[in-house]
Every structure is written in C-alpha cells, then in structure tokens.
Amino acid sequence: MIHIVGHTAIDHISKVPHLPEKNCSTHISDRRIYFGGGASNIAAGIATLGEQVTLHSCVGDDFGGSDYDQWMTRLGIHQQFFVVPGTHTPTAFMFTDDKGDQMTFFEWGASKAFATSDAPSLPLVHMATADPDFNCRVAEQSEFVSFDPGQDVFWYTKEQLESIMVNTDILFANQHEVKQMCTTMGITREALICQVDMAIFTMSGDGSTLYTKGREEFIPVVPVTLADPTGAGDAYRAGFLSAYVRGYSPLTCCKIGTVTASFVVEHIGCQTHLPDWETMVVRYRQHFGTLELPRKEGINV
C-alpha cells in the first residue's frame, strides 16, 4: 500500500473572450471541471497502474457522493479523509482569455484543517504539496518518505524544510522548486542532493535527472503531441512509486514515470488520460527497449 498525503482539488478551467477589469464582468464561453489536486492526481495514477493506494486529504462536505468521490471509488482509491464541515473541497478557478492571459482564484477550503489534524504514521508515504507543518509531522512519524514540495514550496520555512529533509528518502522537485529550496535552506544544489538517498529533478519538456549514490543519470522525455503539461509531474511520481514498490531499479522507475507522464500530457486534465500498467509497458518498450525484470522483490507494505 502506497500512502499519498496532500490536496484533493477541483479545477474549473474557463475560457473568456477577455479578462475583466476591476468592477467589470466578462462572459465564460467554455467551462470544464477537472479532477485535480497533486496528491489525488498521484493516487489516481497509482491506482490506474494497478497498485494499492490510500489518499490522505482534507475535503469539504460537498465531497461525499460527488462525481469526484464516485470517480475515486471506481479507481479503487482508499480514502483516509478529514471531512471538514462547513467548508468546500479545495477548488481552483482558472480563466484564460483569447490571448492566453490567465487569472487564477484558489480556494484552500477544507485543506486548512491539515494544520490542526493528527498526522498519521505510515510505512511508505509520498507527501505532495500540502500544509508544511502537517508534512513535517508525517515525515517524522513515517518509515519510508518520498516528498515533493510542489507549488507550496514558498510556504515552507528553513526549519520545516530541514526537518522534512532529515526524514526524506526520495525528493522530487522541478527546477524552480530546487532553486527555492536551496534559497530557503541556504545551501547549494549539491548539498540538497546529498541529503537524500535519491533525488529526482524534473525539467518540464527537457527530461529529468536521477541523483543516487553519487551518480547522475539523465532520462529523456518520451516525445508526444502536447495538449496540456499540467499533471505531468504528478503522473511521473505515480509511475515512479508504482514501479518502486514492484522492486524496479531507480533508473527504471524514472523511465516508467516518464512514460506515465507522456500519456497525461496528451490530454487536458490531470486524471483524464492515465495509462494502466500494460498500456504503459507497450510505450515503455517503444522508447526505452526491454523492460528489465525487477531487481528485487516488490515492497509489500
């Protein structure tokens, strides 16, 4: 069982002819609702790849029985939710005009409850973006910890990042997050890498790099027709973690993450085009050749 901690969120993506000035209005020509939230995206990816996953999120009383709830149930995601009465499930409203300019309104909603919630002690957990203090407590109490600070990296203090990094086995971050973590912690990129067993740094469309045991290995992206890059990082982590618990080598895990992400970016939405394990393997072979057998027994936690 892989445990994922962080946001479950709902994204409203709207097109408008123009963004409004203050005290003005505009018409929405198209609005689509997507299931999102970093932790939920990762859990959905893992479940679709066929691994057991438990999602730890804060949701509002609008969640139970909702389309999103039903979707998770169909995927087989186990929910360990804090249901916060009188709040909404975190929701983002994104408006994009004809020129591509955007405005985003984000409702943190139920996720406020992370700050005061009891942190679970977990055998194998990935902590996606969420409340820094909650993540510190989860990391401290859990056995094997994977961490990505995500867009909330700015909310972490030096002390919080130091506390989490001491307890982290695998760090995922993109270039912006690496830079921000180094700035906040006052250390170099190399020093950051040395703090964990494995660091995986992603570079959007330019591939990713695995740092482990003093070695550095580059994994190129799988070329696909890009529809929407959102969710690529979450899909990468889902692929990596699913492969990791099956006992694949870290480099193969990165390749499986890369292949998993290549499906997600072909469609708009973070959970709309997730591959199952067999579908992933077909594309893996096309791009990376034979999928070696796992180096070791899978982790059964």
Added chain:
Amino acid sequence: MIHIVGHTAIDHISKVPHLPEKNCSTHISDRRIYFGGGASNIAAGIATLGEQVTLHSCVGDDFGGSDYDQWMTRLGIHQQFFVVPGTHTPTAFMFTDDKGDQMTFFEWGASKAFATSDAPSLPLVHMATADPDFNCRVAEQSEFVSFDPGQDVFWYTKEQLESIMVNTDILFANQHEVKQMCTTMGITREALICQVDMAIFTMSGDGSTLYTKGREEFIPVVPVTLADPTGAGDAYRAGFLSAYVRGYSPLTCCKIGTVTASFVVEHIGCQTHLPDWETMVVRYRQHFGTLELPRKEGINV
C-alpha cells in the same frame, strides 16, 4: 398557475484579499453558493407565498438531482425545463476584494438553447430576463403577459422591444432599464408607459411607482436593515404576481411586492429569506395598515 420564463442560475460569491492582475493568482478566503437566476428567484418567491408556479428555464446536465433541483422540489415549483446535454446550468462567479471592488465571470451555458427552443403558449406568464427572441415568441403566443427586461435589456433590438410591448400587459423595470428601453425604442418615458395597462417602475431603495389608467401612485419602501439588495426586484415581482392572481388591486399588489422584497434584502442571497403569505401579511399590516380583501375573484388559470 403562474408561468415564469427565464434564467435559473447558480451564483458563486467569493471573497478575496485582492483581485488578481493578469497572469497572477489570488486566494479565496470565503466562497458561498447561492441559488439565483431572475426567473427562478421569482418562482421561488411565488411558491413560498403559496401560489402554484411553473418555471421555464434552460439547465445543463449538472442540474438533475443537484442541491438546487432538490430545493425547487421542496418549494413545490413545477419545472418545465429544457435540459441541454453537455452544458452547465448558467453560473456566475463573483469575486469581491477587501476594498469592495468586484470582478464577475458569467457563464450563459444552457441558456443558449432558448434561442432555438419552441416557445410555449401560456395563459399567464411573467417573462424575466432571458433570450430576447424567445421572449418575443412567448409574448406573441400567450394570453396575459408580464415582462421585465432585467440586465439583458441591452440585448434587445428596437423591433424586439416593440414586438414584446404590443403583447405585454404589465411592465416591470428599474430606472436604468426604463432609460435603456426608451433609448432603444426612440420614445419618451410617457410613451412607454402608455403602451401597457400597468407599468411598475422601481427605484432601488427609493420605492416604486405604479402607472395605470393614467394614474400614478407612489409606494414607499419598507425600512429594514439592508444586508444585500440583490433579488429585491425579483421578490417584488413575486409578491405582486401572487397578489394579482388572488384578485388584489394593482396598488395593493405593489405594496405586497414591496413587503416581500423587504424580507429578501435582509439576508445575502435571492432565495434565502423569502416570506410565506402569513409572514408577509404581518409586516404588511405594520407598514401599510389593514390588508383589504381582494377586489375581485382570484384568477384561476
């Protein structure tokens, strides 16, 4: 049975610390969802006052079984809905910052289907803001017609307003709408009034005036603690029409409309504080004295 034609809509009212610039984001500190749409507000008011009402609206496939659907069922509103697959029920997103500045994003959604829908022939109908062409056809085919152009007054052409006014018995409008109608039609306020049996012009917190049979009568507002003026006009029309079908004189209908509106403005939301008939009568007596018996038999249509 009173028939109401026009929008059923959902209002998301959010507070933000500051409105975003282009390509920036902001946090929502509070978001509340209210049931709205001019036609639906009027229907809810009429149903709560105890009259039979049928609502003609366009809704998306998100409506059936929703909280709003259940609310209408509890109120006893008869639904004559065009359900438009692949669309949303009209939805407004309003964001207000700490200084009181606003931005509004309005999704017309399912209401686009009015333009191509068959118009019903109705014995007694109030047409709230909706598609001008659809309203023209409803007015032409119906027996007794009440009309308010609402915020969509700008969408009407001269020909459309002329066509509707020929078939209209009662006109409701606020000062802005009267001005816009006169400009579009190229006529004076007096000429506009002469086109209908009854014209009721509302002046926000400054009361309303009834024009009928060459006479002009002023109805003062009922003084209350104002929480939110939104929905006052719809509540006024609900009160007026409910009283009208019970056979009350036009002046009494206006007073009942005024009293009904006074409840709605005491709370945020258009359908959150509607009075039943008895509650309305108590406040009527406090402000306007004895409620005379209806002048004539009620209308049973």
